[in-house]
Amino acid sequence: MSVAASAKRSSDRVRTVVVAILTFALLAAFVVRLADIQLVRAEALNAEADGRRGVTQTIFGTRGPIVDANGTVLAESVDRWDLTISPRYTRDLQPGIDRVDETLTVGDALVQIGAITGQDPVDLQAKILAELERDPDSDYLLLVDGLDVAQFEAVRDLGLPYVYLRLNPQRVYPAGSVAGNLVGFMGADEPLAGVERSEDECLAAEDGARVFDRGADGTPIPGSMTTRPAVDGGSVQLTIDADVQFQMQQLTQQYTSQLRARSGTSIVMRTDGSIVAVAESATVDPNDPTASDARDRGSRAFTAAYEPGSIFKAFSFAAMLDLGIITPRDELSVPWTYTAPGVRVRDALSHEVKQWTAAGILVNSSNSGMVRLAEPMSTADYYEYLDRFGFGETTAVDFAGEQPVPLRNPANLDAQTQLNVLFGQGIAATPIQVASAYQALANGGVHLPARLIAGCTDAEGEVTVPEVGEGERVVSDTTARQTLEVLENVVTDYGYDTFPIEGYRIAAKTGTAQMAYEDGSGYDPNRMMISVAGVFPVDDPQFVVLTMYDSPQTIRTSGGAIPAFHDMVNLLIRHFDIPPSTTEQPEIPLEWTADQP
Amino acid sequence: MTSLSVLDLHAQPLPAPDAPAERHLRALPTPRVAPRRAPRLVHGVIALAGLAGIVCAQLGLSVVISEGAYRMSALQAESTSLARAEQSVAEELAVLSSPQHVAVAGAELGMLAGQPSQFLTLASTSTAGGPDALHMQVPAVDGFGMYVPNSLLTAQPQVAASVAHVQAAAIEPYPGMLLPAGASAPAIEATAPAAVQAVEPTTVAPGTLLPAPGQE
Missing domain, CATH: 3.90.1310.10 (Penicillin-binding protein 2a (Domain 2))
Incomplete structure (x- = not known):
């Protein structure tokens, strides 16, 4: 091996190493750059690229x-479009430059737009000029909103370059x-x-x-x-039936205007707790909510608690029957007032001492009689029944803005209120709570949660049914049936020939409730809430109907609401083709005579 | 093999000369190497033609794809337009099938509420009638407009005309009524019944049976 050869080999090696280092350096630079672009700045670069093209x-x-x-x-x-315009780019369209056959001035274009949307072209022009006055460089002006499909296509076919149609579903x-x-x-x-x-x-x-x-x-x-x-x-x-809802609204509105009432509310509920109709007057047309007063835009049935008055007696009567402290045939002498130390209860009208049975007391809606019957019942027991009837909490519907109206602690009630709650005073409830409690009587004593939503079907077709919880037995089947049989006599023997419908067994209770002043300073002598709540047909209960009118002027007793209740039941019978009752109403004595053998 | 590796080979310890393995070495016959032929023109032509074919196919494919894109775009536009048409018609249908429209249109045609169903009872071999008459039945539209309003229906020409007609009838001028300038008061005898009719719907006593819509 010669020295020259060895030197050549060493120089070869150096060259190889240098080339390798350079190659690796270059490679490393590329890798770093690649990582920088693909990983570190990837998002920003992608966004920039998307923005460009x-x-x-x-x-x-x-x-x-x-x-x-x-x-x-x-x-x-539905799809609707907003017609927006760029005021500073409005110009006359020329043949040759734009795709038009002859010159189309801005004025002509506005006349055409006005013809499509039904607006005055001069108004449109004034809007554009006002916008340009405000800002000569203005690039955006909402000219017309809510164009439907036909209008959208007509405006689009005009091909105006300064017009932009923006989708705005409504x-x-x-x-x-x-x-x-x-x-x-x-x-x-x-x-x-x-x-x-x-x-x-x-x-x-x-x-x-x-x-x-x-x-x-x-x-x-x-x-x-x-x-x-x-x-x-x-x-x-929804569980609502639109046809029934329409007819109930029509009737509620008719009777509200005939009675010259402030408002009317009607509820139709099936025995299984599903709501068929909630009609109110005045009400809201959701296409144009601002046309209604703010207080008419919701549902009073869920949000307006009131003192229900005599239609509440059905629940205290059922509670007493269920506790076994009375039977419908119990005989009592009922004067028109009831006095005890510190308390005093009067009937609506004065009357001589009546010899009424327990059933007669409920049918004639005697406050003093109810108080006498309820003497053995403790208020705490009574409130337990009310709790099971569904009072004191929102219904399972949980409507937007629904009031729960919590029950007061019975231990804290004064002696007078303890008696008043037996006939629906000193206690508040929403109309839907009252209807829902009547549902328990209609359903053999089992209270089922009120339902408004039948279900939600999502985009994939999957159905979700809202959870409403189990039903709860409030009173025994016998109690519920006996209460309804007593209430049948209200329809037949209360003295209104506008009440019954021949061939059908209907149970109902009327109520003329006093309304408290808004500030809670006692009852307003000029305001009454007249109402009728009922269940039919009694032999096979299918529907609960509640109708009520606030401050009627032409008839100020519950007699004003009776024709309305009759017509509502009548329409339901026609609509659902309900066959006449096949059983007779049982004879329940309402009065008794002392000199019976 | 380089000279370097030859040297390295020599550096390896040699196998022991007295290895027992005996190797039979013999010369293989020289492999017959085919004589190298000169490339022929046809191969070149085939290669180039193949290349051209691939390029053309690629071009054709992308033309077809982009044509498909145009077609898809056109079809999507058509589908959008048809969906809009469908929506517009469905919307109209929903308004026309609203209870208010059905009621107003029925009244306009002179239709009355049907009689309640009759029921056959097997036990007594007789028919049982349905419910009695309503205490109050007023038409869906009266002088104040619709009882259950629907602002979408006011855009319906037929319903709007029907409502306007009823309202005009309800405020038919009577002698002594203040009229807009230019209108003339009607003769007394001609309009007296109309005036009575116009007032009637607002002053009925509760429970009065009224004629069903369209009866007069």
């Missing part, structure tokens, strides 16, 4: 509809004020009342997005599109 479109999900028990649409979402209520009090309505971007609000979780849609690169003419470049689909909202089905 990519387009993001929002895909609007559709808010779910609200339908009645038969599928009639009560609320649905809520419509095809049945108008039918169940408007229950369905509720939407604000600008959130539900404000009713089922819209309480079932928002089911109804709300999730917007999707479509991102793509687009060619010069707007066509998506193949393979560049990524889509996140929108998820449509679920559909809420």
Whole structure:
């Protein structure tokens, strides 16, 4: 081995090493750069790239509809468009430059828009000029909102370059004020009342997005599109029957105006606790909620607690029957007042001492008689019954804004109130609570939770039924049946020939309740709440009906609400083809004579 | 093999000369190497043609794909437009099938509420009638408009005309009524019954039986 050869080898080795180092350095630089682009700055670069050539479109999900028990649409979402305009780019369109055959001035364009939307073109022009006056560089002005499909297509076909039509889905209520009090309505971007609000979780849609690169003419470049689909909202089905609801609203409105009452409320409930109709007057048309007074936009049936008065006697009577302290045939001499140390109870009208049975006391709605009957019953026991009847807590519907009206502690009631609660004074309840308690009497003594929502069907077709809990036995089957049989006599023997419907066994109780002043300073002598609540047919109970009118002027006793109750029961019989009762009403003596053998 | 490795081989300890293994070495016959032929023109042509074919196929494929994109875009536009048409019609249908419209349209056609069903009882071999008449039945529309309003229906020309007609009938001018300038008061005898009719719906006593809509 020569020295020269060894030197050459060493120089070869150095060269190899240098080249290797350079190569690795270059490789490392590339790797670092790659990591920097792909990992570190990936998001920012992607966003920049999308911004340069990519387009993001929002895909609007559709808010779910609200339908009645038969599928009639009560609320649905429809596509509407806002016509927006760029005031500073408004210009006359010229043939050759724009796709028009002859010059189209801004004025002509506004005349055409006005013809489509039904607006005065001069108004539109004034809006644009006012906007330009405010800001000569203004690039945005909402000219017309709520264009429907036909209007949208007509304006789009005008091809005006300074007009942009923006999708703005809106809520419509095809049945108008039918169940408007229950369905509720939407604000600008959130539900404000009713089922819209309480079932928002089911109804709300999730917007999707479509991102793509687009060619010069707007066509998506193949393979560049990524889509996140929108998820449509679920559909809420109510237990309401829109036809019955309409007829009940019509009747409630008729009787409210005939009685010149401040308001009217009617509830129809099935024996299983599902609500068929909640009619109110005045009520709200959710298409135009601002046309109604703020106090008419909700549902008084759920939100307006009042002292129910005599229709409450059915519950104290049932409680006493169930405790075994009375039977319907117990005989009593009933003067029109009842006095004990520190307390005094009077009937609505003075009368001589009557020889009424317990049934007669309930049928004639005697306050003093009820108090006499209830002497052996402790208030605590009575309140336990009221609790089981569903008073003191919101119904299972849990309507938006529903009042629970908690029951007071019976131990804290003064002696007078302890007696008043037996005939529905000194205790408050919402109309739906009263109807729901009558449901327990109709259902053989078992109180079932009130239901308004039949179910929610989501976009995939999966049905969720709201959990309402178990029913609870309030009174025995016998007690419930006996109470209804006594209440049948109210319909036949209370002295109103407008009350009964021949062939049908109907149980009902009337009430003329006093209304407290808003500030709680006692009863307002000029305000009465007249009401009738009932169950029919007694031999096979199917429906509970409650109708009530606030401060009637033409007839100020419960007799004013009786024709309304009759007509409502009548319409239900016709609508559901309910056959006449096959059994006779049992004879229950209401009076007794002392000189019986 | 380089000279370096030859040297390395020599550095290895040699196998022991007295190894028992006996090797039979013999010369293999020289492998017959095929004579190298000169490349022929046809191969080149095939290769180039294949390349061109691939390029053309690629081009054609992307043309087809982009044409498909245009077609898809057009179909999507059509589908959107059809969906809009469907929605618009469904919306109209929902308003037309609303209870208010059915009631007003029925009254306009002179329809009355049907008679309640009759029931056959097997026990007594007789029919049992349904319920009695309503105490109060007023038409869905009267002089004050619809009892159960629906603001969407006011856009319906037929219903709007029907409501306007009923309202106009309810405020038919009577002698002595203040009229807008230009309108003339009607003769007394011609309008007296109309005036009575117009007042009637608002002043009925409770429980009065009224004619069902469309009876007059």
